[in-house]
Amino acid sequence: MNQDLPRSINDKPGLIPRQVMPENLESPINNVLTWVTPNELFYTRSHLTYPTIDMHSWRLSIGGEVSRPLYFNYEQLKQMPQVDKFVTIECSGNKRAMFEPPVPGEQWKLGAVGNAKWTGVPLTFLLDQIKPKDTAVEIVFTGADSGIRPDMDTPVNFERSLPLDKTLLGECLLALKMNDEPIPYKHGFPLRLIVPGWYGMAHVKWVTQIGFVSNPFKGPFQAIDYVYLTNEGDYSNAVPVTEMKVNSIITWPSKGEIIHPGQHSVRGLAWTGKGTISNVEISVDNGMSWNVAKLTSPEHGQYTWTFWEYAWNITNPGHYFVLARAHDSNGNVQPKAAPWNAKGYGNNSIHTVAITIPQILH
Structure with missing residues (x-):
C-alpha cells in the first residue's frame, strides 16, 4: 500500500x-x-x-x-x-x-x-x-x-x-x-x-x-x-509554459511492491496536449526491450487521458525495473529524462517503478 x-x-x-x-x-x-x-x-x-x-x-x-x-x-x-x-x-x-x-x-x-x-x-x-x-x-x-x-x-x-x-x-x-x-x-x-x-x-x-x-x-x-x-x-x-507534453505513469505496481510469479496486469495512464495517445510501450527489463500495452479507456479522444494495461507473465524471481513510454498522434515520445529547468515544469520523463519478485521456497 x-x-x-x-x-x-x-x-x-x-x-x-x-x-x-x-x-x-x-x-x-x-x-x-x-x-x-x-x-x-x-x-x-x-x-x-x-x-x-x-x-x-x-x-x-x-x-x-x-x-x-x-x-x-x-x-x-x-x-x-x-x-x-x-x-x-x-x-x-x-x-x-x-x-x-x-x-x-x-x-x-x-x-x-x-x-x-x-x-x-x-x-x-x-x-x-x-x-x-x-x-x-x-x-x-x-x-x-x-x-x-x-x-x-x-x-x-x-x-x-x-x-x-x-x-x-x-x-x-x-x-x-x-x-x-x-x-x-x-x-x-x-x-x-x-x-x-x-x-x-x-x-x-x-x-x-x-x-x-x-x-x-x-x-x-x-x-x-x-x-x-x-x-x-x-x-x-x-x-x-503552454501545451502539455506527452506523458504517462504506472499506477500498478507501485514503487517497492513485492509481487509473486504469475500472470499480472501492469496498469497506468497516458495523456498529451494537442493530439491523442497513439500507443504506450512497457519495458520490464529497464528499457532493454519494449512491448505494446493495450489502451483500455472508453474514449481515446483529444484532450483526455487513456488507461492502459499490459499482461506480464512473471516466471523468474529477482529485482525488476518497469518502465512506461507513451507516444502521441503528433509523433511525440516521452524522453528518458525531461530537460531540467530551474522552476521544475513539464517533467514528462519516463516513469520507472522498481519491484521485487521473491524466490518461492518449497
Whole structure:
C-alpha cells in the first residue's frame, strides 16, 4: 500500500497535502480507478488564498479594448448554450519532485493530474458578442483569488492571458459544471476557464473578468512564473509554459511492491496536449526491450487521458525495473529524462517503478 496516502474514516484514500497555505492537494492517483476523476479526488492547485464569493453581487465583466463592454450574472450564463468536454488537466509542476538536481516549488509527485467532464459556455459564444478593437492583441482572464506573492509587496490577483488565436479560443470553455455538478468551490466556483491541451495554470479559476489588452500581458503568473528557465533568475531565454507534453505513469505496481510469479496486469495512464495517445510501450527489463500495452479507456479522444494495461507473465524471481513510454498522434515520445529547468515544469520523463519478485521456497 502506498504509505504516502492519507486515509479517511472509511479507509478510502484521500487527497495528499503538498502545501498548507495556500492549499495544494495531490490526487491519490494510484487509487483513481475511473476514467473520470471524482471531484473529491481531483488535485487542487492554489496560488493565493481562497477568495470570498458573494453570488448576490457576482458578475462576469468583459471589457478592455472592445467597442462595447458586457456584464453577465450567474443566471444569465446558465441560460446560454452549454457544451460538454472531457478534458484532462495536468499541473505543469507534476513530477517536480523527480527532477535531479531538486528544484524549489510544490513537490508534486505523480498525482497533479485529473480528467473531468466540464460543462459550460463556449468562450467564442461570448466573444462573438464583443467587437474587439484593432488594437487588441491578447485576452486576460482574472480570477477572484488575490494575495501577496513572496516576491511582491502589494496584493495581486491570479491572472493569465491567451493570444487572439481563433483555433485555440474555439476550444475553450467557461465552465459552470464539473462532472455534472456545479464546479466545487476549491476548483473555481462559479466559473472556470478551460483551455484544452494546456497545462493547469491556463485554466483560471473563479473567473470574474475578461479583458482585451493592447500589449502582451506581463503579469507575475505569466512573466515570472510558468516559464522554462535554464538558470534560476535568467529570463533572457525564457520560454512560456503552454501545451502539455506527452506523458504517462504506472499506477500498478507501485514503487517497492513485492509481487509473486504469475500472470499480472501492469496498469497506468497516458495523456498529451494537442493530439491523442497513439500507443504506450512497457519495458520490464529497464528499457532493454519494449512491448505494446493495450489502451483500455472508453474514449481515446483529444484532450483526455487513456488507461492502459499490459499482461506480464512473471516466471523468474529477482529485482525488476518497469518502465512506461507513451507516444502521441503528433509523433511525440516521452524522453528518458525531461530537460531540467530551474522552476521544475513539464517533467514528462519516463516513469520507472522498481519491484521485487521473491524466490518461492518449497
